[in-house]
Amino acid sequence: MTDTLDHPFSPSEIESPCYTRWEELGLFQPQSGSEAYCIMLPPPNVTGTLHMGHAFQDTLMDILTRVQRMRGKETLWQPGTDHAGIATQMLVERQLVQEGIDRHQLGRTAFLEKVWQWRHESGGHITRQMRRLGASCDWSRERFTLDSGLSQAVTEVFVQLHDEGLIYRGKRLVNWDPTLRTAVSDLEVISEEEQGSLWHIRYPLSDGSDSLVVATTRPETLLGDVAVAVHPNDPRYAALIGKTLRLPIMERDIPIIADDYVDPEFGSGCVKITPAHDFNDYQVGQRHHLPQLNVFTPDARIRDKLEIFGGENISDQIPAALSGLDRFAARKKVLALLEAQGLLVQTDDHKLMVPRGDRSQAVIEPFLTDQWYVKVGPLAEPAIRAVEEGRIRFVPENWNKTYFDWMHRIEDWCISRQLWWGHQIPAWYGPDGHIFVARHEDEAQSAAARHYGMPVVLERDPDVLDTWFSSALWPFTTLGWPEKTPDLARFYPTSVLVTGFDIIFFWVARMIMMGLRFMGDVPFHEVYVHGLVRDAEGQKMSKSKGNVLDPIDLIDGISLEDLVAKRTRGLMQPQMAAKIEKATRKEFAEGIPAFGTDALRFTFAALATQGRDIKFDLKRVEGNRNFCNKLWNASRFALMQTPDPQMLEGACEYLAPERWIMGRLQHCETVVNMAFDQYRFADAAHALYQFFWNDYCDWYIELAKPILREDSSFTSAQQCGTRNTLLRVLETGLRLLHPVMPFITEVLWQRVAPMIGKGADTIALTRYPEAKPQEIDVVANADSEWLIAVIRAVRSVRGEMDIPPKKPLPLLLQGGGSQDRSRAEQYASWLFALARLASIHWLSETEEAPPAALQLHGDLRILVPLAGVIDVRAEQGRLAKEQQRLESDRGKTLSKLNQESFRSRAPAAVVAKEEERLREIDAAIEQLVEQAARLEQL
């Protein structure tokens, strides 16, 4: 350890050994304490890698966890990973495609083996990365959503909800992803405006007497039209309602119906109705008891024959020219056919919202299928109340509005996915399609035997559950549910959920619903909603944009070439590579230096303000790396002080600077504790930075130096007090900082603590500092602030007058009161040392001062004689500027005081304050004017 501190701060040397030791010591397992504190890690994708969003979020959770652990609570940060159904399956499928294998050839069992294999190969990566971040999760409790325990819990929940009628199977129009060939939920569909066309198509009346023109963006769905709707009050079409049209191409008669849904202003005021391929049309179809005609196969090609639901005597024929065509080819073909018949009236450019799958980017198709649904109404109601009644609190508060908005309009949740990777739905079908939902096959078999009166062959539903279904159960399944475990009793409800606003609907709302239903209580008391990490320009970080930063690269550093390679490898659009390379070379000409984990973590804390977007700037990390270095070197200074035998005996004397820095420490402790309690991480980081750098390093260490100098006139008891304070304040400060910067604080603390007779296996289990008001010494604070102000005044003259820092200056003091005199005497040693003085002389009020630069502190005049060192012109300019500033302040203050209404209505204290200010300004101006006059005479 001695060696480590001999050379500059080097994060890579201290971090890994430190973490390994923590883990070996089992520090992160809950240690029994008065109160429980628990955070659930939002489980990342098991095969994923850590990105900036994770690193940010994990840092915040770790800070909270470490603070509470140090406060003596029984603290659990529960880790785990998610099987991430679609994402993982897609990835493995893509790997197989590269080997020339289709998953369907492989079969379900063999495919799942491949996925499990992949999970075992790349599974530990993200958790290893979290360790690099210093995350103090209890890894011994790590869970995976497809663990047998969690899987059983998922089945249990499914069965119970089904038994209560809250899960049902139904044929509905769903969001269908034709490339993944699965249903997806509303939330997994991203609609974006794209350029398209609006085609106007003529539909002749069946009797040939007239025709209508309908406008559509999707002409290929014409094959499934079952009606044309007009607004009931639209005079243009009133006479036609009830008549029938001859559907082009299909040569089928369809009715003209009236429905409010139609906007007469849009297009022609006539809407073709295709209930099987449009959500609105589906509703219209329901209202008018229209059949549903499906024209697509699951991969969105035109079927050979229509699939007909609810219709009678409808021909299922589809022209051979169309069948088998992909939907986009079919669109062209349909248009061509219409054109040929002269029925394509007009084509307009049209912007429309195109729905795409968030994973596949494929255009989502409204598609009629059988799916499983959660009836959310009965679950949503108590979930809304929980937030209304304050049993769950969003921080910042305004997110509850977003939550309520969604919860009040929530629709049934489609939970089945036509995938293989996931929790297979615990439902079996009898020969006649009768459904048996059961905990396992045996249970289903016996139920079936009872139902049919004899054993039958059952077929299990091949579908799996939406990944978010198991995630919704995370806060209690990880603690052992459905068993009634001590962990559940101890840690549920958890304390806080830390999450981004992007998954309030996906996850937060669903956890609340499920938690209330199955645990009878909220899953967490608070939801801290943080912003989303973006790049320096405010762009979302994404592989395709090539602006991704890897948190591990910020910790370890990365060369420019490696970074370019990393960013341009495996792009979906390889043509972007050149552009990305250019931008990367420009932004990171030198690559990225190794900043270390502590610097990165501190940066995240400092960026965690209440805003929605967090623009990530490398410069901030660099500055905080410097902060680490500063802390490191300050510690080296403190540790250089050879321990004094007296020190531990309490025989020390504490001078004003000692008592002042103790007070500053109390102040910092107050601010930091309050900030963490309110999730104001940036405030805490700021207070810590300012305390260590400005108070401790810039002032206290400098004030300590004159005391500790070998030739100093301070007593050994005073020197002892200084050494003790240097170390005591540092030791406490390190504990205060530890949750944010766990590594450097641990290493330094292990060196510092023994110097003052403390010691422990780890700083992580020491007591978190709390402010002790009795440690604040008002007199010492006032004295020290006076001292600092006078030193600053002299330094300011030196700086502005370009006096070399080394040149000792004679200092003249004039005016002031008896307190100024006694302070000047008492703190002379520090004035001499820190302001580099040659001498201090007091001038009486009547004595004429020599030409000098003037600084004011209250009514104390601080004079630095010009003799040979100061340019008179420069000083005159400085005085004039100062006077100008004061005059402007004076004007503002005076006009305020001259207002009768201010005097009569403002609180007396405020008026008095203004009056005091005016007196001070007047006095200062008077001094400046006099001084200027004196200089003028030279």
Place this chain on the structure above:
RNA sequence: GGGCGGUUAGCUCAGUUGGUAGAGCGUCGGCUUUACACGCCGAAUGUCGGGGGUUCGAGCCCCUCACCGCCCACCA
């Protein structure tokens, strides 16, 4: 169409009950002061998006406009 954010120093952002505008980075000047040049000392910088209102007093409260961004929504 509905909702929610944002607009403060060159840049990124703080600013918690209304009472003389702050930080970091950057900029400028000066420094081998024995912890630290990843440093030290000093300095400059703002009609707090526009307009109106409430108030003795507004960056903060109310109204309005502009611009930027996000979320939700069934206009074919």
